[in-house]
Amino acid sequence: MIVSRRWLESLLGRPLEGRDVSDRLARQVAPVDGVVPIHQDLREVLVARVLEVRQHPNADRLSLCVVDAGGAAPLEVVCGAPNVQAGKAYPFAPAGATLPGGLKLERRKIRGVESNGMLCSAKELGLGVDHAGILELQTDAPPGTPFLEAVPIADEQIIIDVSANRPDLLCHKGVARELAVSLAATVKLPPIPASASQSPVTRKDRGVVDGVEVRVDDPEGAPRYMIAVIRGVKVQPSPPWLATRLQGIGQRSINNIVDATNYILFEVNQPLHAFDLAKLRGPAVVVRRATSGERIVTLDGVERKLTPEMTVICDDQRPQIVAGVMGSAESEISAATTDIVLECAYFQPTRIRRTRRALGVSSESSYRFERGIDMLGMPEAMGRAIDLIRALAGGEMREPPIDLWPEPQKSRSVFLRDARVGHLLGVPVPRKEIERLLSAVGFVAAPKDDRLAVQIPGWRPDVTREVDLIEEVARLRGYDSFPDELRPYRPGTVPDAPAELTLHRIREQLVASGNGLLEARTLPFGPADGPDAVAVLNPLSAEEAHLRSRLLPGLIRRVEYNWAMGNRDVRLFEVGTVFRASGRPTDRPAEELHLAIVLTGARHPPHWTDSTNAAKLPDMDIWDLKQHFELAVGLAAGSDDVQPAANGSGWGPLEADAPKWAAPLFGLEVKIVVAPPSPVRYQPLPSQPSVVRDISLVLPGSVTAGAVDVVLRRQGGRLLERLDVLDEYRGAGLPAGTRGVTWRCTFRAPDKTLTEREAVEVLERMLRAAEADLDVHRRQA
Amino acid sequence: MSDLLAALNSLRERLKEIPQADERRLQELKTELLGRKAGALTDILKGLPALDPETRRTIGGAANALKRDLAHAIAARELELKRGATALADVDLTLPGRPQWRGGVHIVTQVVDEICDIFKELGFTRVVGPEAETERYNFYALNFPKDHPALDAQDSFYLGGDVLLRTHTSPVQIRTLESYPPPIRIVVPGRCYRRDPFDASHSPVFEQIEGFAVDEGITFVDFKATLAAFARRIFSPTTKVRFRPSYFPFTEPSAEMDVQCQICGGSGCAACKQTGWMEILGSGMVHPAVLENCKLDSEKYTGFAWGMGPERIAMLRYGIPDIRLFFDSDVRFLEQFIR
Known part of the structure; x- marks a missing residue:
C-alpha cells in the first residue's frame, strides 16, 4: 500500500517527515518497505523570473528572454513559447540539468544565439499533457528556489507492507488514525462542499431510485448494496489538486468521475463504481450469481467466462460488472456520459477471492473486498463520494440513494478481562490505560462486571476475540515498553530427535575423516531419478518437476557445475531427505535420510616436493571410493559388514558430462539408519608380545578375499588379533585364472607369552580350513 | 698409562x-x-x-x-x-609445508548448529518433522483461515490432493502438541519450500528454524527475553534489538524482531534501507486457536513461537550477496567456511 505523505498531512493537519512517519508506523503499526520521494527528476529545476522578453534576432517565432534564476547575473534564454511574459515566474532548467525522460540540457546556440537553459512546459516536466506553453507559476518564491520547494507537488510515497488482516490500513484515513495515536493528533477528513446530501433510504432487497430498479438476488454475495443516481454530470479532466493526489500515490488521473471514486477509495477504503446510466437496459441494476457460461468483456478488453460461483451486476439483460473485481467496457464512464449510477457495496470476501483467482485478474477494489471493508462506514463513504462528484462534475440527485441491507448488522463486541492482559503480556496494564489505548484507534470500551465490553469498529474485521484486543494493547503501548528479563522456565518434555543426533554425528565424522569432504546442500528438485520419484504438480520448470529419490544425481550436477567453473578436485557429501512415492499420489510420500559422496580429482593436494610432473599426481581411484564406502556404511548404516552390491548399484564410477581434463568420478549412496552410535568399551592394552606371520595364498577365480578372510578369522579364533591384506598379485608364476593374496596374521594371547609353536599351530588350522572350504592353497615359493 | x-x-x-x-x-x-x-x-x-x-x-x-x-x-x-629444526642452513623454511585436503560442513549447517546450540542453553531440545505435509498441518491447524489472503504469501508446491511441501517448519508445532504434553521447549530446523523464483535473494527451497515454547504462565516478557538473549548471543552482547507488530495467523500478538544493522551499526545504509535495523525473525505469542486445535486448554497454557532463516543470518553475518551460492556447491565457496 502506497500512501502519500502530503495526503496524510492534510488528514492530520500538521507537517510530517517521511522517515519519522516510517519509523512510527514500523514500531506500532506495520512494516514500511521504503520512503520514496517523487518527482526527484525535477531536483535540478529552479524557479526563474523573466525580466525582459525580446524578439529573437534570427527567428520570428522565438523570443530571447533575460531571466533571473537566482544566479549572480541574469541569463539569456531562448524561448519558443507564445505565453512567455516579462515579470512572471516559470520553471527553469539551467544548462547541464537533466529533465524527466533523461534529456540532458546542453548550453547551445539556437539560431545563432546562445541559450543558457530552458523555460519548461508542464509536459516537459512530466506533470501533465499541456504543451501549448510554458508553465506559469503562482509563487512568491525568490528566483533560484528549487522548483520542488516552490510548488506543492513534491511528495514522498510511504510504502507500507500491510498484512492480510489489516484492511483498515489500505487507505489514508486508516493510516492517519494509527499515526494520530503516537503524534497525539486528530484525524479530520478535508471538507467537501456539501450538496444538501440526503440520507440513503434503507430497503430489504429491492427498490427503485430515480426510475432505476435495483435488486439484490444474491444477498450472500452482496450483504449490503447502495446505489445513487446522479443526472446531468459533466465529465472532464480532474482539477490539479485531485490529479496530483492520485499521481502522488502512483495512480493515473482519468476523469473527474472516476478520479472521485478512486479518491474516496484511497481516502476511506471504500471501493466505488460509477457507470453510465444510459447504457443500462431497463434501466435496472440487478445483483445476482452469474449463470454458467455467461460472458462479459471487462474494462481491459478481455472477454471472460463466468460461473455461478461469481457475483455479477447486471442490467435488465446482461452482466455489466464482475462484482468487486472489474466493470465492463460497455457501461464505462465516457466523455459523453451525463447520467451516472454510483455503486457502493460490500461484497463477500471469499466470493471475491475465488472470483479473482478464477479469472486471474485483480484490482484495487478486489484487493480490498477480499480483505473485508467497513460495512458500517458505507453511508459516510457514499455521502462523500456523491458530494465530491457533484462538486467536480455538477449534476443533480433527484432521489436519495437506496441502501439494500436485508440483514442489518450492529457493531460487534468482544469482552476483555484486564487480568488476562497482564497474564499474557507479563506486565499488568491498568484498566485506564487499556481503555485509553483502545479508544485511540476507535474501539469503544465500557466496563461490564469485571471485564470490559469492547465495541469493535467496522473497519477492524480482524478483531474477533480477546487475544486480538490484547495484541492491540501491546502494540499501541509499544512492544518496546515490555521488559526483556529472562525468567525461570520449566524444562520441556520433548527429547532431542535421534535423526538430528545421527546426522550431526555423520557430518562431524565425515569431515574428521581427513578425506577433505565438503558438505553440499543441493536443491531437492530435478528430473525423475527413479521409478518411485514423486512428481510436483506445479513445478517451477520441467527440469525441476520431481523430488529427488536419490542424492547422487543432484551431487553429480554439482560436480559438473564445479567442472564448468574449472574446479578439478571435487569431494562433496550430502546428507538429506529423499522422497519415494507411497501408494496414491494423495498420500504423503515416504521420506528417508540418505548419505551420498562424490569424489573426483587428485588424492592429495600438490606439493613442491612431489614430482615436478604434475600429471603424475595420483587421482582418486576405486580404492579411494571403497574407503569412503566403508566409512559411509560404518557411519550411516550402524554396521560395518555391509559390502557393496556386485552390480554396483548405489556406488561406483559414475557417468557424467566431464571435460577432457577431469579425473574419473566416483560416488556412492547409502540409506541412513537412525540409531545411537554403537557403545564403546575400553579394551585392555596388550601386555604380551605378539607373533607375526605373513601367508601368501592362491585364490581360484571364484573366491573373494572377503570369503577367505571370514574362514581365516573363524579358525584363528581369539588368538588371531589382526588379519591385514598386504598384497594382491596376478600374473606369471600362478595358474591361469588364479591370483595371489598375501595376509599378515598377528597372533597374541592376552594372558601369556605365545610361543612360536602355538602360533604356527593356529596358522596351520587356518590354512587347512581355507583349503578344505575354499580350495585355497598356500603359494609355493 | x-x-x-x-x-x-x-x-x-x-x-x-x-x-x-x-x-x-x-x-x-x-x-x-x-x-x-x-x-x-x-x-x-x-x-x-x-x-x-x-x-x-x-x-x-x-x-x-x-x-x-x-x-x-x-x-x-x-x-x-x-x-631438521636447526642448523640446516640450506633449507628454505619459507617454502610451504605439505598440504592435505580439508573438509568442512556447509556454512548453513554451521549456522543452524550454532543457533540450535544457543537455544539448547536456553532449554530447547532439537526436533524435526516431515517435509511433505498436509494442508491441515501446514495451514489450517495453524489457524490459517480457508480462502484467505494470508495464504497468498505461502505459495506452495503441491504433490497431490492436499499434500504439499511444507512452506514453513511450523507444522511441527502441531505434531509436537499432538505427541507431547507441556512444558514444551523445542527448536525445529528443516528445509522449507515456497514457489518463489530462484534469484539472488529468494530460493524455492530454504532452511528455517522454528522455535516453540508452551507452558503455564509463559508471557510476552519471556518471549522477548528469550529472543533478545538469542540475538545478543549470535551477534554481539551489545547488539540492540527491537520488536515490531506483524501478522501471522498462528501467533497473537505477532512480532518481527529486528537487530541493529550489522553492516552500518545502526546509522543507516543501503543494506538496511536506511532504517538502521535488519529483520531477523517473525514471532509472537502462540495463538490460542493453535492450542485449541490440539485439544489444549488455551486459558491454562500460553506460549511463544518464532521462525528464522539461517541462510539470511549467514548472508548478513558473512557478507554473502547471493543466496544461490549456498546451493551451487562451488568447492571454492565451501572451502572458505572450513573451520
Whole structure:
C-alpha cells in the first residue's frame, strides 16, 4: 500500500517527515518497505523570473528572454513559447540539468544565439499533457528556489507492507488514525462542499431510485448494496489538486468521475463504481450469481467466462460488472456520459477471492473486498463520494440513494478481562490505560462486571476475540515498553530427535575423516531419478518437476557445475531427505535420510616436493571410493559388514558430462539408519608380545578375499588379533585364472607369552580350513 | 698409562665437533670414534684386558665415561638433524609445508548448529518433522483461515490432493502438541519450500528454524527475553534489538524482531534501507486457536513461537550477496567456511 505523505498531512493537519512517519508506523503499526520521494527528476529545476522578453534576432517565432534564476547575473534564454511574459515566474532548467525522460540540457546556440537553459512546459516536466506553453507559476518564491520547494507537488510515497488482516490500513484515513495515536493528533477528513446530501433510504432487497430498479438476488454475495443516481454530470479532466493526489500515490488521473471514486477509495477504503446510466437496459441494476457460461468483456478488453460461483451486476439483460473485481467496457464512464449510477457495496470476501483467482485478474477494489471493508462506514463513504462528484462534475440527485441491507448488522463486541492482559503480556496494564489505548484507534470500551465490553469498529474485521484486543494493547503501548528479563522456565518434555543426533554425528565424522569432504546442500528438485520419484504438480520448470529419490544425481550436477567453473578436485557429501512415492499420489510420500559422496580429482593436494610432473599426481581411484564406502556404511548404516552390491548399484564410477581434463568420478549412496552410535568399551592394552606371520595364498577365480578372510578369522579364533591384506598379485608364476593374496596374521594371547609353536599351530588350522572350504592353497615359493 | 690418558683427553676434545657436524660428518665421527672395527675409543677399550688392574680401573672408568658422553652427543645431534629444526642452513623454511585436503560442513549447517546450540542453553531440545505435509498441518491447524489472503504469501508446491511441501517448519508445532504434553521447549530446523523464483535473494527451497515454547504462565516478557538473549548471543552482547507488530495467523500478538544493522551499526545504509535495523525473525505469542486445535486448554497454557532463516543470518553475518551460492556447491565457496 502506497500512501502519500502530503495526503496524510492534510488528514492530520500538521507537517510530517517521511522517515519519522516510517519509523512510527514500523514500531506500532506495520512494516514500511521504503520512503520514496517523487518527482526527484525535477531536483535540478529552479524557479526563474523573466525580466525582459525580446524578439529573437534570427527567428520570428522565438523570443530571447533575460531571466533571473537566482544566479549572480541574469541569463539569456531562448524561448519558443507564445505565453512567455516579462515579470512572471516559470520553471527553469539551467544548462547541464537533466529533465524527466533523461534529456540532458546542453548550453547551445539556437539560431545563432546562445541559450543558457530552458523555460519548461508542464509536459516537459512530466506533470501533465499541456504543451501549448510554458508553465506559469503562482509563487512568491525568490528566483533560484528549487522548483520542488516552490510548488506543492513534491511528495514522498510511504510504502507500507500491510498484512492480510489489516484492511483498515489500505487507505489514508486508516493510516492517519494509527499515526494520530503516537503524534497525539486528530484525524479530520478535508471538507467537501456539501450538496444538501440526503440520507440513503434503507430497503430489504429491492427498490427503485430515480426510475432505476435495483435488486439484490444474491444477498450472500452482496450483504449490503447502495446505489445513487446522479443526472446531468459533466465529465472532464480532474482539477490539479485531485490529479496530483492520485499521481502522488502512483495512480493515473482519468476523469473527474472516476478520479472521485478512486479518491474516496484511497481516502476511506471504500471501493466505488460509477457507470453510465444510459447504457443500462431497463434501466435496472440487478445483483445476482452469474449463470454458467455467461460472458462479459471487462474494462481491459478481455472477454471472460463466468460461473455461478461469481457475483455479477447486471442490467435488465446482461452482466455489466464482475462484482468487486472489474466493470465492463460497455457501461464505462465516457466523455459523453451525463447520467451516472454510483455503486457502493460490500461484497463477500471469499466470493471475491475465488472470483479473482478464477479469472486471474485483480484490482484495487478486489484487493480490498477480499480483505473485508467497513460495512458500517458505507453511508459516510457514499455521502462523500456523491458530494465530491457533484462538486467536480455538477449534476443533480433527484432521489436519495437506496441502501439494500436485508440483514442489518450492529457493531460487534468482544469482552476483555484486564487480568488476562497482564497474564499474557507479563506486565499488568491498568484498566485506564487499556481503555485509553483502545479508544485511540476507535474501539469503544465500557466496563461490564469485571471485564470490559469492547465495541469493535467496522473497519477492524480482524478483531474477533480477546487475544486480538490484547495484541492491540501491546502494540499501541509499544512492544518496546515490555521488559526483556529472562525468567525461570520449566524444562520441556520433548527429547532431542535421534535423526538430528545421527546426522550431526555423520557430518562431524565425515569431515574428521581427513578425506577433505565438503558438505553440499543441493536443491531437492530435478528430473525423475527413479521409478518411485514423486512428481510436483506445479513445478517451477520441467527440469525441476520431481523430488529427488536419490542424492547422487543432484551431487553429480554439482560436480559438473564445479567442472564448468574449472574446479578439478571435487569431494562433496550430502546428507538429506529423499522422497519415494507411497501408494496414491494423495498420500504423503515416504521420506528417508540418505548419505551420498562424490569424489573426483587428485588424492592429495600438490606439493613442491612431489614430482615436478604434475600429471603424475595420483587421482582418486576405486580404492579411494571403497574407503569412503566403508566409512559411509560404518557411519550411516550402524554396521560395518555391509559390502557393496556386485552390480554396483548405489556406488561406483559414475557417468557424467566431464571435460577432457577431469579425473574419473566416483560416488556412492547409502540409506541412513537412525540409531545411537554403537557403545564403546575400553579394551585392555596388550601386555604380551605378539607373533607375526605373513601367508601368501592362491585364490581360484571364484573366491573373494572377503570369503577367505571370514574362514581365516573363524579358525584363528581369539588368538588371531589382526588379519591385514598386504598384497594382491596376478600374473606369471600362478595358474591361469588364479591370483595371489598375501595376509599378515598377528597372533597374541592376552594372558601369556605365545610361543612360536602355538602360533604356527593356529596358522596351520587356518590354512587347512581355507583349503578344505575354499580350495585355497598356500603359494609355493 | 699417561699416553692412554692423553689419548682419552684428546678424544674428549672431539666432543666439541659433534654439535656442528652435518649428517655426513656425524657418520664419519661415529665410525672414527666409536666404530666397532677401527674406532679410536673402541681400540682403547679393546686394550683394557691387557692392562694391570689398577690402570685398567682408571682408564676403563674414563674410557667408558667418554664412550657414554660421545654416544649421547652423537645421538642428540642425530635427533637434531632428523628433526631438521636447526642448523640446516640450506633449507628454505619459507617454502610451504605439505598440504592435505580439508573438509568442512556447509556454512548453513554451521549456522543452524550454532543457533540450535544457543537455544539448547536456553532449554530447547532439537526436533524435526516431515517435509511433505498436509494442508491441515501446514495451514489450517495453524489457524490459517480457508480462502484467505494470508495464504497468498505461502505459495506452495503441491504433490497431490492436499499434500504439499511444507512452506514453513511450523507444522511441527502441531505434531509436537499432538505427541507431547507441556512444558514444551523445542527448536525445529528443516528445509522449507515456497514457489518463489530462484534469484539472488529468494530460493524455492530454504532452511528455517522454528522455535516453540508452551507452558503455564509463559508471557510476552519471556518471549522477548528469550529472543533478545538469542540475538545478543549470535551477534554481539551489545547488539540492540527491537520488536515490531506483524501478522501471522498462528501467533497473537505477532512480532518481527529486528537487530541493529550489522553492516552500518545502526546509522543507516543501503543494506538496511536506511532504517538502521535488519529483520531477523517473525514471532509472537502462540495463538490460542493453535492450542485449541490440539485439544489444549488455551486459558491454562500460553506460549511463544518464532521462525528464522539461517541462510539470511549467514548472508548478513558473512557478507554473502547471493543466496544461490549456498546451493551451487562451488568447492571454492565451501572451502572458505572450513573451520
